[in-house]
Amino acid sequence: MGYKTLCFGFSCILFAYCLYSPIPENIEERWKVRYVDTIIKVASRMATLFENIGLMKYETIFSTMATFYITQAVSDENITVIDTDFSGIPVRLYLPKRKSERKRPAVIFIHGGIFVFGSCKTTDHDSLNRHTSNKLGAVVVGIDYRLAPKHPFPAALEDCVHVTKFFLQENILSNYRVDPSRICIMGDSSGGTLAATVTQLLRNDPEFKNRIKAQALIYPGLQLIDTFLPSHREYEHGPILHREMMLKVASLYVTRDSSLTQALLRNEHMPEGSRHIFKFVNWSDFLPEKYKKNHVYTEPVLGKLNASYPVLVDSRLFPLLANDSQLQNLPLTYILTCEHDLLRDDSFIYIVRLRNVGVQVIHEHMEKGVHGALSFTTGTVALQLGFKIRDRYIHWLEENL
Known part of the structure; x- marks a missing residue:
């Protein structure tokens, strides 16, 4: 009884501490965001504790939480929803029931979750894809790709490429x-990472280069070459996405070796001989002055990590590492960013680089926005920001697909 009381008391203190951690003043529905942020921070601290005492791996608590929100494939009066597989990879299809004289547009949807957790079948993604299918009369394909650490890079990417090629x-x-x-590839967060890479690979493949009309990237993560970008520093503690948690989970896409996480946190993870790629992510050249503030650019430190991970210089892992000749073939691109987001500056760099090589880019920026808002459009913590992002994205599809 005493042990349970002690644990409960500790949990209450931890929750209260996290609840009153500072967050930016101008965030919409600040208390809802603070509550969600608190849940994530508490889960992260509990996951660290459980891992340290050998109870479970850090990432397991987040993977388990995500499974609570898996939905069944339930059709309604407007949409037929089917769970099937393309090329042996699970997908969820959304097929409009209403008749159409012309052929339908299609959206290939790739979910986020830092490559480690999540599914296209969770409540929030199911709701988004139903809404997209119904509003546009579009076929939507949600990809349930393999997850790390059981399936490290390039498993998730390979699944997304195989499904896309099968569908095309x-x-x-x-x-x-x-x-x-009239086909678009869309992804949010790490799903945006995968969507960007799939689009790059297909547009530079002679067989598929003209099959994708557009890509839509919602607050994507596009690089971990430099983990000291201004947004990485300013939003180290969130809200929603926290630097240590993100790097700890994202590194599992490459390796289970925790030394990579520690090197990423210090910005000392890049191997010798990789300095030539820094020009692709040098924020001092690409960020608008507004976001440079008083930050001073310093290069990532080379050669400090004992283990060697050649994948860190692979553009299939980090879309921002693609050279200009690879980028200039890309289709119409929609990128949505949020002000209070650790990943914000990745997109700003990508937008400038794409525009510099002649790619048409539509950029929408949510000044009061936070990372992951699109995942909060159902339940008691539904955010108006999530609905705004959803509606802007779908409006763009209506206008351009």
Whole structure:
């Protein structure tokens, strides 16, 4: 009894401490955001404790939490929802029921979750894809790709590429009455990372280069070459996405060796001979003056990490490492960023680089926004910001797809 009381008391103190941690003043629905942020911080601290005492791995608590929100494939009066597989990879299809004289647009949806947790079948993603399908009369394909650490890089990417190529076959598009000239790839957070890479790979593949009309990237993570970007420093403690948690989980996509996480935190993870790629992510060249503030650019430190991870210089892992000739073939691009987001500056760099090589980019910036808001459009912690992001994204699709 005493042990349980002690644990309960500790949990209350921890929750209260996290609840009153400072967050930016101008965030919409500040107390809702603070509550969600507190849950994440408490989960992170509990996960660290459980891992330290050997009870479970750090990432397990987040993976377990995500499974609570998995939904069944339930059709309604407007949409037929089917769980099936493409090329042996699980997908969830959303097929409009209403008849259409013309062929339908299609959206290939790639979910976030730092490559380690989540699913296209969770409540929030299911709701988004239903809304997209219904509003646009579009076929939506949600990809349930393999997750790290059980399936490290490039497993998730390979699954997304295989599903996309399978779907883009003429007979498959014809079967679902999809217009091959009206297809968009979309992803949020790490799903945006995967969507950006899939788009790069397909647009530079002669067989598929003209099959993708557009890409939509919602607050994507596009690099971990430099983990000291201004937004990384300013939003180290969130809200919602915290630097230590993000790096600890993201590194599992590469390795289970915790030394990589520690090197990432110190910005000392890049291998010798990689200085030539820093130009692709040098924020002092690409960030608007507004976001440089009083930050001073310093290069990541080379050669401090004993282990060697060649994948850290692979553009398939970090889309920002693609050179200009690879970027200039990309289709119409929609990027949405949030002001109070650790990943904000990744997108600003990508936007400038894409525009510099002639890619048409539509950029929407949510001044009071926070990372992950699109995942909070259901339940008691639904955020108006999430609905605004959803509606802006879908409006852009209506205008451009």
